[in-house]
Amino acid sequence: MKTTKKAISIVLAGLITAGSMSALSVSAVEETSPTLSFKTQNALYAHAVSGSADSDAWVAWQCEHNEYMNEINANQKYFFLPSSVSSTSVEIYNAYSNNVTVNNVTIPSGESREVSYTIDKSTSVSAGGKTYSLTFLKSSAESAIYVNNSNADGNGSELISYLSEDKSNSASATGAIVDRNGKIDNTSIKKIKGRGNSTWVKAKKPFNITYSDKVSIGGMAKSKKFSLLANYQDDSLTRNRFLYDLADAVGTPYASDSRYVDFYSDGYYWGSYQMTEKIEVGKNALINDIDDTAYLDADGNVNKDFPFLCEVDSNAVDGEDYYVKCNDGIKVTIKAPELSEGDKGYDEVKNYVREKYNAFHNAAKNTASDLSQYADVDSCAKLWLINELGKNWDSGVSSVYFVYKQDSDGNYKFFGSPVWDYDNSLGNATGSAWDLKNFGVKDYTQYSGWWCRFKDRQKRTQSSTNIINNISRNTQVNKAAVNIWFEKFVPAINYFAGKTQNYSGSNEFYSKAQYYDLLKDSAEMNYKSGWYIKTSSWISDHTSMNKADFDIKTGTYTVSNTKTSYNQNSFTDMYNYAADWMTSRAAWISNEWFSEYTPSEIKGDVDGDGTVTVMDATLVQKYIVNAATLTADQIVLADINGDGMVTVLDATCIQKLAIGAL
Incomplete structure (x- = not known):
């Protein structure tokens, strides 16, 4: 509504x-x-x-x-x-x-x-x-955001009423950012306006906020521009946070940092939100290695080659969005440089983006193509895996971003990033029955079954115009994805699940218990204030699950014989459902790929579990005192300093690696 x-x-x-x-x-x-x-x-x-x-x-x-x-x-x-x-x-x-x-x-x-x-x-x-x-x-959130203007339109309308009237409306405001320790930042708001497509027409509105100066929110890097996500259709209020933070932990470029916040305006509490780094280019922006003027040379002429940011977005609208229609009718919105008709290079930039995206799109449709000539394979694999893990309904349809820039060798390529918009993932959405039948997918809401390889598939063929579908079926990407999954995703997800206590991939990726502690009281306020925990028939049934687990050391996949029940009117249960669905899905993917996985050599990972921990240092110490044996391959991994021997110096180095001190 x-x-x-x-x-x-x-x-x-x-x-x-x-x-x-x-x-x-x-x-x-x-x-x-x-x-x-x-x-x-x-x-x-x-x-x-x-x-x-x-x-x-x-x-x-x-x-x-x-x-x-x-x-x-x-x-x-x-x-x-x-x-x-x-x-x-x-x-x-x-x-x-x-x-x-x-x-x-x-x-x-x-x-x-x-x-x-x-x-x-x-x-x-x-x-x-x-x-x-x-x-x-009282909330548990990482920060509180206050934005005030009782005369937003100059005719006596308070801020949220005025902004909610039309997404194009915007206003300035006074405000406060208050962290958990009581530190107040009263930097004013230069501009706040509505954002989103389908999310904008919901009762709980999302917004974009531009501050008059750079600010830090809950410890995030300072910036002026943020997106305030309502997560209205996500009863756990956290699916976006889980997958944004996971993307960062596995090394996906330009993953947005975010915080749980409570949002207040003109003396009114609007609910629990997610304050997120806005997808922008520029020196102090999320994408800080390209800028909006890079398409021009020193004389103001359009360069032969230049970087850009684009979004595959089926919702692009004539007159509102700067976009090009590419092969197969795919709409690609140009986010940077974002030009208006009449601006220098307006048509040249559109033609350039169309040419480059078409080449990438056509190559991706050929499963045997050398995609590395057009795109960074690892980042594309990670983009696919985030969508695959979530079984994201919008995968390849909208909010699919690519940065086109030079790689380390100076070659221009597409990088799959940043990740964005996952409220319809991790077992949340029911999907469309007609579409699912056409794709040949019967288990969409379950954590089992491949998804991206079927999304937007044409009936009775393997053909698809969906970019994530085509990336997921590329032989080169698949080869890279298996090792990325086991060596990047699995250690992070095991830490999230509480199966391991040490994780060095990111200091801003937490266990599910830690995320819950940050969110639980804010969520209670959100739902007590009046927002519905189940918002539409589009949300799937979240009442039970046979949870799954995978043991990477033994290659054993287990599914519980007993269903775990969840109360769909309880935030705690809905949070646990989202977290359990993610870890169970990860277990299913691990089981599907385990036979294809040949571990990459990771110096210090002596026990071969895919990550360096104090357990590896302990194993080396036991070897040194003849209390354990190591294979020839394990000795190579244990010899950190490369002197041909395994000594206490190597054990010390492994301990440092385990805590991120080396």
Whole structure:
């Protein structure tokens, strides 16, 4: 359903009526008389950081809402607090005209007081002549994002109402970024506007945010541009995070970093979001080794060859997107350089992108082709494996990005990256029955069965115009993919599953238990505020699964005889379903490929499990004291310093490798 400005305004009516716009600057203000940067109503407001002079990081108490943004049970109020707030007390501002008492603390009108509270415990509050039940909930997210503008259109419309009216609407705003430790960054927002295609028409809106200066969110690298993902159709709120972080861990170029955040605007809590590095080119952007002007030479003429960023996107629209129609009717949007009609090189760039993509597309359709002449094989293999692991419904259809640039030898090639948009993956979507029948796929929602090799396949043939399908069937890519899977993906997924405790692939890829701890309380607030946990019939059944496991040391694949049950109305169960589906799918893929896998030599991996750990160092130490034997091949892997002997120096080096210190 599409949430209109009018519908949003129902729940926000109080937040944008009473009171006048407060001054944006806060100086020499008493701690008990704060100034808020947006219009207030007859309500209580909680501060993200008690006693600070900040005027932006405030949120009003509010009721549960439905998908049309109508209030439910107006007598039950909630404070949806960010992770920066103390777990025992919070600063509350009283915007009523009379005194209000909360948990035995009287707050005079127009003033604030520190109030003790207990998480998820209700208390009775009388305010404005009515009595309410008030419950405090506190987030676990890595950061909180506040964006405020009570006059976004110049006619009195608050920010989210105005932006939600039309995706083309944009506005500036004041704001605050508050981390878990209470550090506040009040960098203003230069521009915020809607984003997405199918996700934009959903009730919970996604946005693109451009700050006026570079900022860091939850420890991410500083940048100005971010995408605020709603993850509305993902009941686990984390499928995108899982696969973005995994892509980074296995070395996919330009994988977007992201954080779980709580989103607030003009005193209203909008839910749990994912703040993600925006796919952009430029010195301080995600893709920082090319820029928007690289297509021109020093004299302003279009270069013979130049780098670009493109997206395979079936949703590209005439008049809105800068795109070319390539062979087989494939639409390729040019993201950089992004030119407008009349700009220097507008047609030349389109012709160049069409020529290069067509050559790549045609080569990919030939399974025996030397794809390395057109593309970086390893990055294309990783792009396929991320889509294959997720059984991504949108695989090869939209949000499929390629960077065209020079490789280390100076040859221009397509690099499969960045990865993007995986809410319809990891067992989430049902798919289309007609399409699945045409592809010849009967087990789409299950973690077993190949997917990308069938996606968009023409009936009764192997032919497909889908780029990921064709990449997945290329002989050269398949040969590379097997070792990439076992030596990059499997160690990461084993760490995610909790099967191993040490992982050196990335310090920003976590175990499923760690991700859950970061997200669980934010998710509780998200769903308690009113967002539905199952949003449409497009979401598949998530109520049971026979989980699978694969032991790489023995090559043993096991499927549990007992079904694990999941409550589809429980966030915890839906989170576990997504995580279990991913690890079970990984087990299935490992079993399918194990017979084809010949391990690459990894110095230090003496026990041959595909990763270097302290167990390898221990095995070498035992060998040194004659408490264990090693094969000739193992001795080669153990001889780190290459002196022809295995000594304590090698064991020490392996220990350093295991912790990433070498």
